[in-house]
Amino acid sequence: MEAARGSTVPDLLEPGLRVLFCGINPSLMSAATGHHFARPGNRFWPVLHASGFTPRRLRPDEEGELLRYGLGITNVVARATARADEVDHAEFVAGGRRLAQVAADYAPRRLAVVGVTAYRTAFDDKRAQVGAQERRVGGVPVWVLPNPSGLNAHWSLEGMAEEFGRLREAVEGER
Template identity: 70%
Template sequence: MVAEGLRVLFCGINPGLWSAATGHHFARPGNRFWPVLHRSGFTPRQLAPHEERELLEHGLGITNVVARASARADELSREEYETGGRALERRVARWRPAWLAVVGVTAYRAAFGERQAGVGPQERTMGGTRIWVLPNPSGLNAHWQPAAMAEEFGRLRAASEADLTDG
């Protein structure tokens, strides 16, 4: 679900089995993406996965690094990540979002060979698109609690809003 010139293009790792079955991103109950997106101020209310098209009204979109669905991201091969990274670069060149937000530091590292990357803004860009790595909102990611996750998403929101006032 994308359009040209988005403020932020969120990029998940790959569809989970629940998301693949429903046809909606971050659809598994317990995934914290939608609550964190709202809590960080990106949306005026918490959207449900089936309402994802409403993101376009806010200059936001969603895609994935890898298209193949799996129960867990660790089922993906290095080749799938690298191939997905190259495909994502082509999509970013076509859609030209201001920010690409890769949701999952492990996915970013694997897709782009950035072994030392951490959460936050990255030095690497894709053309004019800046990159921000966000924590993975999966319920399996116990390292990040919702409040801290919302704070990091909020840092990206503030940066993307600053772009609107600067430009």
């Protein structure tokens, strides 16, 4: 795993997605496997299914199927670390600028940042809470979601699925 430190995981993108999910940064497991949210304790895949975004629980190695559902994945910071607290403030700010450009270039209907602290740091918005944001990033409406990392004990699987489900309902309501 240590050999994956500093590596990156390719974005899963195409123009016009319904939702572009944006992780904080890849774990060492994600970098080693080349798949987003690959750490065994990460709850992204179960929550995505439980919230109704996918018809079944996908595995990290099936992430390419997300494009069929109008979903994509990127990260605020591309560099893999063992823990998100290894990413410094300047990297988050630079990542926020990159994310704004990605959003402008690919024009998803929603940008969903999974991790309120990462969002607050990247966009200098100390009061941001989970949910819809007033700000747009790259012209795209933003929704902040709980961090699905297994290290985030503040949120239960059910609570996260509710928040992800609110985003799904908002996007589906725009049809």
